[in-house]
Amino acid sequence: MSVLIFAELDEGKIKKSSLEAIFYGAKVAEMTGTSATAIIAGPADDAELASAGRFGATKVLHATDPKLTEPNGMAYATVVAAAVQQEGSKVIVLAKSSLADAMTARLAGKLKAGLAANVIELPDLSNGFLVKTSIYTGKAFAHNELKADIKILAIRKNTITPEEKDGTAPVETFTPALNEADFAISVKNTEKSSGDILLPEADLVVSAGRGLKGPENWGIVEDLANALQAATACSKPVSDLDWRPHSEHVGQTGIKVSPNLYIACGISGAIQHLAGVNSSKVIVVINKDADAPFFKSADYGIVGDVFDILPRLTEAVKAL
């Protein structure tokens, strides 16, 4: 028996959110007196895979079939289900992401597993198996009891702070039978900005709204984001107007983020916007209107004009 962690790769490297999941899974293994195995699909070198050991994994299963090179939620679910069977795992841990969502649901269907999405703490095992999750888009929490024999925990970013230690995990090649039906969808074209910090993975986020007036003004937002090595985000009207790509839209109907720092520039703070960002650790609001509702949900605020303030903040970051 072991806790199984599904870890994702981004360009051959284990994603940061997956390292958090590995650390979380290792903690659960410790609590339940078992070991933590990571399952990773797709191309990566052994040194990178073995580094899962620094975050507490005691073994890495590497699914190397070339058909798994492109992320595929359905095929990955087949692979993870085979790993669950081989390892006799009762608890599966992963970091929430669009690929993980697709994988997890298929897996839950295969295993008839009890699934908790948006887990934000380690489980409470004192009386059954209780996990705390974020619900109503961050407006509340639920204490869920997972009653099924097999449990899947999809953790939200910043649930736990991983601690690194020395050590590597042995890597075993894993070659389960694949299911032809999982490859029925053909990918014709992928558009992905490479090199940028992925918004759901980012520790720091600089976000801007309609107060920026137009797409031509985003330079000052990007300058601050670059200086901080932050990802950029935007409000819904900004992506609706095509000022920014849809993948940057945060809020109730967009991406939910929980970074260490969220800087909102020229965003009024509508409840639907707050819903997607209010679990950020620190929130900074810059708005020229002192009555903007966002200030009520902020830790730091500046009443001022973004066109004046942002370039000055960028210079101050560079001077750090």
Add this chain to the structure above:
Amino acid sequence: MKILVCVTSVPDTTTKIAFTDNNTRLNKAGVTFITGPYDDYALARAVELKEKTGASVTVLNVGEADTEPVIRKCLAIGADDAIRVNAEPTDAYFVAEQIAAIAQETSYDLILMGRESIDYNGGQVHGIVGEMLGIPSISPVMLLDIEGDTAQITREIEGGKESLEAKLPLVLGCQEPIAEWKIPNMRGIMTARTKPLKVVEPTGTDKLTTVDSYELPAPRGAVKMIPAEEAETLIQLLHNEAKVI
């Protein structure tokens, strides 16, 4: 073509969430229930496909009788008929089982859902249903076109998007900009009253998860305001006090 659209009945996005009964139930007093915003996108695209290709659109909700106003609104927007599975939808697997059971009775070419519910934000039901039916599931879908038995789909991925091609039948989780939200007109509201709404009892009773209690987040501390002329000190505070940069 037969389309099934699965909709949730959820508190309006502006709702201030509160709980009662010792934090074990949502306080529904004064809460307006709406169709999930993502489900609205799914429904709107289904109605567009109906107008374009003459597809039939059935709306499905797993919920108790108090969800019927939301179902009627979907009929007013353009769905042809509706099914309500009479059960409290308290677990994603349980809900998926109900949807799969309905889908097994009538073979739908397309099962459209929202990317996620806005109450539990699971984003799972479409994938579980796809697995139960043994057909592909794709989410979040931003564009959908159907040509014969083939769907052209644009899906959002982290930091971008990809175009996909797949054969029907499919289960899709939808989001913007797949279609514009639709508002029912007077004629729609009138005809919705007489469109069929079938109520069926649930199959299977497995609840794999239950909620023991709810909790509200602790309020944020007071905001620290920094005068615009001293904006640069913000960076010092983030570095030395908040320690986030």
